[in-house]
Amino acid sequence: MLAIELCGIKLKNPLILASGVLGLNKNNLLRAQKGGAGALTIKSISLEERFGHETPNVAFFEAGMLNAFGYCNPGLEEALREFADLSCFSVPVIASCTASNASDFVKLVSALDKLDFAAIELPLSCPHTPGHGLLAGQGTVEATKEIVKACRKKTKKPLWVKINASLPNAVDIALAAEQAGADAITCSNTLGPGMVINIASAKPVLAFKVGGVSGPAIRPIIVRTIYDLYKRLKIPIIALGGVLRGEHAIEMLMAGASAVGIATGIAIRGPDIFKKCCDEMSEWLKKHDYKSVTELIGVAHE
Amino acid sequence: MLAIELCGIKLKNPLILASGVLGLNKNNLLRAQKGGAGALTIKSISLEERFGHETPNVAFFEAGMLNAFGYCNPGLEEALREFADLSCFSVPVIASCTASNASDFVKLVSALDKLDFAAIELPLSCPHTPGHGLLAGQGTVEATKEIVKACRKKTKKPLWVKINASLPNAVDIALAAEQAGADAITCSNTLGPGMVINIASAKPVLAFKVGGVSGPAIRPIIVRTIYDLYKRLKIPIIALGGVLRGEHAIEMLMAGASAVGIATGIAIRGPDIFKKCCDEMSEWLKKHDYKSVTELIGVAHE
């Protein structure tokens, strides 16, 4: 009932662990696998080890959260060691990598291509890390084309491009990625950036001052962007933004997503959020006489 | 303790009724005045009467709301009758008008200039009304300059330009408005647009399908934008987005706002939200040894 196929990859359910949460190492991923995720994305890897920003890296507000970790990660070399053997996983594992320019992306993709990842995701859309994503000018049609074209040559694995729904031309960027050879669009990275001020001290909470906004706050903007993308794209869309319940995932599918990612929801419902959402989805499908979750994709357009 | 001066206008407190809510007529405004607002903005007026979109015009989600009224308003002629006599108001009343192009804006501003409004606000930033705001291409540096320059010639009243924090170049647009003669920047209009789908019927809730996002969901993005604007602008900033409590208004002031607007909060705390927020602000100021609300402006930058 929940099984889907995405870029030729079979998933037992459409809920994917999003990049950046519980994805530092295999331990983390196993935890999300046990929690019922249909696929697992590793935290974005850079060429070199990165220690990221000072804490606080997270700031909460009543409608979601901000984060600015600064792409802390142990670097490519360590990642290649860590993820060399993926035989402990029963669900597909997706690589993610970040860089400042096309040539570094090519190095990363070439290396990650050698491992058993089911797909490789390129986040060209982080709104709050200097030298990466939007702050490296990757949120344009031109940069997207250049990076995706270059990476496309280095791997036959499905290549997913993660965009940012904040951008008024998000659809054009997704189309550029599609044209350059992307196999799916992941939408969206965190929005903003935003800022939360601790008024007692009159200072921003985050050490980096600003951070990407995630959680329920951003869901309607993501739903609308998925709806817009679905009208124009031929390749599948993976939706993320504020999914906390099975009903939210269903909303994303109806807007046009083929699969749904979850990040922030884990802070609220724990790593078992995947199982919980799957149960909620199954129950809803039964109650509403759907046989398969795939019947939902894009139905809000009818 | 709460009194401020904004563009030479004296306000007993920095909380302004935002355009579009309780601003259809004098009855509405009187209600907000009674609720304690420091100034009152009328709903944006267009040249002709507009019936707006079919209902639903509002859609809620757990972190805020979407609206798409489609600029329903009785039109300029009726507005000139309605607001001819503003003597029943003890606080400043601000005009707001919307149009598809500079020459219509000029007609509106010329007419509104004759009445006793304390200022005129130009919303060049509505994200969801065809032929207006962003959907009329007003969210660019060029269009902003053109419209503001043209209107500037027609009035000596303070001219406020309302921008949209969704746009990656929001700061450039604000600078363009300042250069073209704006006396203050109002930031922000609703974000997005967003979409909420009623999953039982697999249809968008709003009749217009998409609508502008307001409420707590957008606050951190607005705070960050105010913070960015404050670093670059010389003219004052009026912040709006998700202010529901006095503490939220304080956060906006600390980020760099000189005054704070409230729209959505009225749905949650009623028209007395202004009084309630003023009480919360006064109490906070006392507890934290501030003598005047003006001491807060921009302190998060220190």
Place this chain on the structure above:
Amino acid sequence: MNEFAKHMIKTGRITKIVEEAPNIKTFELSIAMHAEPGQFVMAFLPQVGERPFALTQAGKKIAITVKKRGPFTEKLFSLKEGSFLGIRGPYGKGFSLQNVGKACLVAAGIGIAALIRLAEELAKEGASVTLIFACKSANEIIFKERLEKVASLHIATEDGSAGFKGDCIELLEKVLKKQSYDKLYCCGPEAMMVSVLKLCEKYAIDAEFAVERYMKCAVGLCGHCCLDEWLVCTDGPVFSKEQLLASKEFGRIYYSKSGKRMRFGGD
């Protein structure tokens, strides 16, 4: 539940449709909701619209009772049992029931929808309930059985096909002359309510009225529903005799879909 989530549309299936009269149907929904008599909900039909209706049943299942008038109600009338309907609410403030020994309810036409639960609640609280129900003709008299259980029912029809022949104002004055009441409650066309208000003044009866205005948001934002400085969606729809006597707009002014000031009965 959080302060925004409570305004989200709840969707339920239509579990029962009752044809109350040629032009009036009751739709029972699989949605649980508590509401005071006099409060209302916004009913939602996707891509058709959203409209305010009183609840004629509350609790485990709610019901609305609807008169067919235009696009929304026509679409609603075309639905079958099992169809989905969206609801948000309840909204507004209801009637006050405290310390009422003898109550007089005055309904005209579909106005009965706002009063039926009030009649039942008052009876449950031990009040004696007199209900004057005015319709064009006998076939528009709905809820007869339910009403007879809780109230002493006086019917008036314009064509005399049932009960008193004539309008309810005449009938009401007769009733008021005979008997005194602690409180009067009224819902019907605004012109009729204006007349009832006058009688309440004349006979010095405490009274409450359920008022209708054009509603877009139901949460006090859009301002379309204003009656003087009040908002019918949040301050009403129930208003006291004193409020309406002080009103400059009751019976005279409402605001259209564009927000334009309109006069009842046309300019």
Place this chain on the structure above:
Amino acid sequence: MNEFAKHMIKTGRITKIVEEAPNIKTFELSIAMHAEPGQFVMAFLPQVGERPFALTQAGKKIAITVKKRGPFTEKLFSLKEGSFLGIRGPYGKGFSLQNVGKACLVAAGIGIAALIRLAEELAKEGASVTLIFACKSANEIIFKERLEKVASLHIATEDGSAGFKGDCIELLEKVLKKQSYDKLYCCGPEAMMVSVLKLCEKYAIDAEFAVERYMKCAVGLCGHCCLDEWLVCTDGPVFSKEQLLASKEFGRIYYSKSGKRMRFGGD
């Protein structure tokens, strides 16, 4: 409170600072919070950082007891009474206190911060509490008065300046030989906890340990705090003997600020 709002930073003033030892201070804050012994909070200093600390006092006012180590704790030590401090939490799961008649607590150094409230709670529940407290030297023994009220206190110092001279493992083994306990609770440097774990196995005592790992988020997202597949911030910081015996990483592996796998004591 909503599920996100509960993670927002609460700010309070420092109402009291107690210098417990040359390098250890207790900060009492005007923040009310309930927490189980063993849970922790994230303390926030604007533009300095956010760090995990146990609560050494809970209820109407909370307190943290801090050993000076690096940039954050140094800044904290420079604050005066009246300064603001931010707190979010409580986080994690605490010690389980059920059905414990005789408890043996083993603390080394600042590890006492995680056990002080446990000792008090256990005593309140009627348990008899033995506490083995190991320090480098006599001047690091803190909370002596509070501890003596609720526990029979056995002190070990490396330099012999107070109590038993030697490490706490020796002392613990002596104690365990003499007496049996329903449960042992332990907090201290990981190498010491590994030794205690071994003794618990040897003497077949049920036990719980408060473990530390590098923490960035405290809400189970970042993954930095992992211990095998567990997350110390949400599954811990308290782990059972069985969990730690099954662990491949306890005493061996932690993850650095970059998320790199590190070995205790260096590569």
